[in-house]
Every structure is written in C-alpha cells, then in structure tokens.
Amino acid sequence: MLAYVLTGYGGPEAMELQDVPKPIAGPGEVLVKVFAAGLNPVDYKQREGAVRLITRPRMPLVAGSELAGIVEAVGPGVRRFATGDRVFARVDKASLGAFAEHAAVHEDLVALMPRSLSYAEAASLPLAGLTALQALRDELKVKPGMKVFISGGAGGVGTLAIQLAKHFGAEVTTTASPRGEALVRSLGADAVVDYTKDDIATVLSGFDAALDLVGGETLEQTFKILKPGSTVVSIAGMPEPQTALKDLGAPAWLTVLFWAASFGLRGRAREEKVKYRYLFMHPSGEDLTALARLVTEGRLKPVLDSTYPLEKIADAFAALEQGRAKGKIVVTMDSRAWAHSAGFPGRA
Numbered sequence: 001m002l003a004y005v006l007t008g009y010g011g012p013e014a015m016e017l018q019d020v021p022k023p024i025a026g027p028g029e030v031l032v033k034v035f036a037a038g039l040n041p042v043d044y045k046q047r048e049g050a051v052r053l054i055t056r057p058r059m060p061l062v063a064g065s066e067l068a069g070i071v072e073a074v075g076p077g078v079r080r081f082a083t084g085d086r087v088f089a090r091v092d093k094a095s096l097g098a099f100a101e102h103a104a105v106h107e108d109l110v111a112l113m114p115r116s117l118s119y120a121e122a123a124s125l126p127l128a129g130l131t132a133l134q135a136l137r138d139e140l141k142v143k144p145g146m147k148v149f150i151s152g153g154a155g156g157v158g159t160l161a162i163q164l165a166k167h168f169g170a171e172v173t174t175t176a177s178p179r180g181e182a183l184v185r186s187l188g189a190d191a192v193v194d195y196t197k198d199d200i201a202t203v204l205s206g207f208d209a210a211l212d213l214v215g216g217e218t219l220e221q222t223f224k225i226l227k228p229g230s231t232v233v234s235i236a237g238m239p240e241p242q243t244a245l246k247d248l249g250a251p252a253w254l255t256v257l258f259w260a261a262s263f264g265l266r267g268r269a270r271e272e273k274v275k276y277r278y279l280f281m282h283p284s285g286e287d288l289t290a291l292a293r294l295v296t297e298g299r300l301k302p303v304l305d306s307t308y309p310l311e312k313i314a315d316a317f318a319a320l321e322q323g324r325a326k327g328k329i330v331v332t333m334d335s336r337a338w339a340h341s342a343g344f345p346g347r348a
Contacts, residue, residue: 009049028075030075033102034102038067063099067105089283128328140233150165151214167300175192234278241259306325
C-alpha cells in the first residue's frame with residue numbers, strides 16, 4: 001500500500017512516499033481502509049524532532065495523526081465495530097499511521113462518523129476537535145456566561161474551539177487577520193481583534209479564561225487580559241510540570257525538565273495572578289462520539305482550508321508550514337473521500 005513514511009528527523013526530505021506492507025488488525029484493533037487524513041502541526045514537529053523528549057518512535061514508520069474511512073476488518077476481541085462501519089479516529093500517538101491507504105487502530109480510539117460529513121470533513125476533526133474539547137470542557141471548565149478569549153481563531157483548532165465555546169454558553173473573543181474575520185464571525189465569535197495591527201493587552205481585559213493557540217508574545221499578552229485567578233490553557237507555549245504528570249504520565253526527570261523550561265513563563269503568569277497550563281490532548285473514541293453528536297445536532301461543523309491527493313502530500317505540508325491555513329488541510333486516498341453515507345454500507 002502507498003504511505004507517507006517518516007524516515008528520520010529533519011526537514012521535508014525526512015518524509016517520503018513509499019510502498020509498505022498493509023497492516024493487520026491485532027487484538028482489540030480495527031483495520032480501516034483510509035479515505036482521508038488530516039494534517040496537523042504536530043506532524044511536522046514530529047519530523048523535526050521537536051517532540052522526541054516525549055515520544056521517540058522507531059523509524060521508519062508511517063506518519064499521520066487522524067483519519068476517516070471504512071472498517072475493512074476487525075481483530076480478535078473487537079466488540080464496538082463491524083466491517084463496513086464509517087469511522088474516524090485520532091490514532092495512537094506512538095504508532096501513528098494515518099497517512100496510508102490502510103491503518104490498524106485500537107477500537108477505543110475510534111468512533112462512528114456523523115452521517116452528514118464526507119470522509120474528508122470527518123478526517124479534519126479528531127485531533128483539533130479533541131484538543132479544543134478537552135481544553136475548554138476539562139481544563140477551563142467553560143460555562144454559560146463566561147468571557148473566553150481564543151487566540152488564532154481561524155486555524156484548525158481555533159475554528160472548532162470557537163464553536164465549542166459558544167456551545168458551552170460563553171462570550172467569545174478571538175484574534176484573526178482581516179482575511180479571517182468573516183470566517184470566525186460566521187462560527188460565532190462575538191468580537192474579533194485584528195492581530196496585524198492591535199495589541200490585545202491594550203484593547204482587551206476582564207476575561208474569565210483563555211485558550212492560547214499561538215504562543216510567543218501573544219501568550220504573554222494573554223496573561224494581562226485575564227481576571228486574577230483565571231487560567232490560560234496553551235497548546236503553543238512551553239510544557240510545564242502538569243503536562244508531564246497529567247497528560248503524559250512521564251518519568252520524574254521530564255517533570256523536572258518541564259519545570260525548568262517553563263519557569264520564566266510561569267513566573268510571568270504569576271505576576272499577573274493567573275494560572276498557566278500546557279495541554280497535550282489524549283486520543284479518545286468516547287470524546288469523538290461526543291463531537292460527532294454535536295455535528296449531528298448542527299452545533300459543530302468542520303472547516304476545510306484545502307485538500308490534496310496523497311500523491312501531493314509534500315505540497316500539502318508545504319502549505320501547512322506556511323501557517324496561513326483557514327481551517328484544516330486534508331489529504332485524500334480515495335475518490336470516495338467526498339462521499340456521504342448515502343449508498344454506503346455500515347453504521348454512521
């Protein structure tokens with residue numbers, strides 16, 4: 001089968017299309033015929049070696065973090081899925097495998113796709129959707145009436161985070177360029193700051209919670225716009241001790257390393273009397289089912305920036321790394337990537 005393989009750490013040349021053996025569904029796993037897979041910054045950060053302190057997979061391995069397709073076979077012990085089911089998944093962080101024509105995924109990480117979505121749309125949801133859901137629901141505990149700030153609202157996570165925060169009843173402010181303003185407003189943003197000309201610390205204040213998707217100077221400005229005692233959750237800043245303990249179950253040495261690396265950032269948060277938390281999302285079929293339910297109810301919709309065939313995945317990564325995508329970039333392995341459930345077998 002054709003797959004995009006991570007051969008080592010480095011630049012774009014460290015990933016290449018190869019013909020590799022088709023996987024077999026092991027105990028508790030389903031074999032998915034992949035029709036589409038989403039691209040995420042973590043994919044090229046893995047290639048660059050930026051996360052090798054956290055996970056050091058054996059190479060070569062098939063890359064890719066999220067997919068959508070049809071269950072082609074089930075392994076021993078599988079109870080929740082059957083052949084023909086239309087599914088989507090955020091695959092295991094260590095084994096990866098989404099950028100291929102087939103992938104074996106543990107059933108606990110898989111969910112039935114919403115009937116209303118194409119495979120390409122469904123493939124754009126798992127990683128970004130789980131990140132937004134777990135940050136807003138579990139870490140920030142967003143509730144009706146809260147005033148929430150989300151930086152980078154037009155990106156893959158941001159477009160879903162705005163919708164989820166509105167679903168939870170929050171008043172949402174985000175940042176976007178003039179090119180992205182119409183998009184984020186259409187998703188429910190109540191106020192939009194033009195990051196190309198405005199300093200958020202001078203135009204915003206009084207927020208109950210914040211989700212940082214940008215990092216750097218924007219993150220440090222975010223500390224200044226929160227009420228004392230509030231929390232900033234980031235996926236773009238520096239990991240801190242809770243990241244190692246709560247998200248990764250990591251050894252003590254990594255906790256100490258994150259403590260030292262994030263010391264200055266945590267200190268600046270303390271100066272503003274706010275809390276700082278860096279989040280690594282965890283794959284979850286149960287949470288994907290919750291996202292699918294919101295899609296079915298019309299409360300959540302994926303936003304696609306562009307799609308590429310698997311043979312052009314290097315071009316897709318070049319576009320992703322420019323950092324200008326509005327929504328998600330997806331690669332397709334099959335012409336049926338755009339098909340809805342009509343005419344297809346299986347549950348959805």
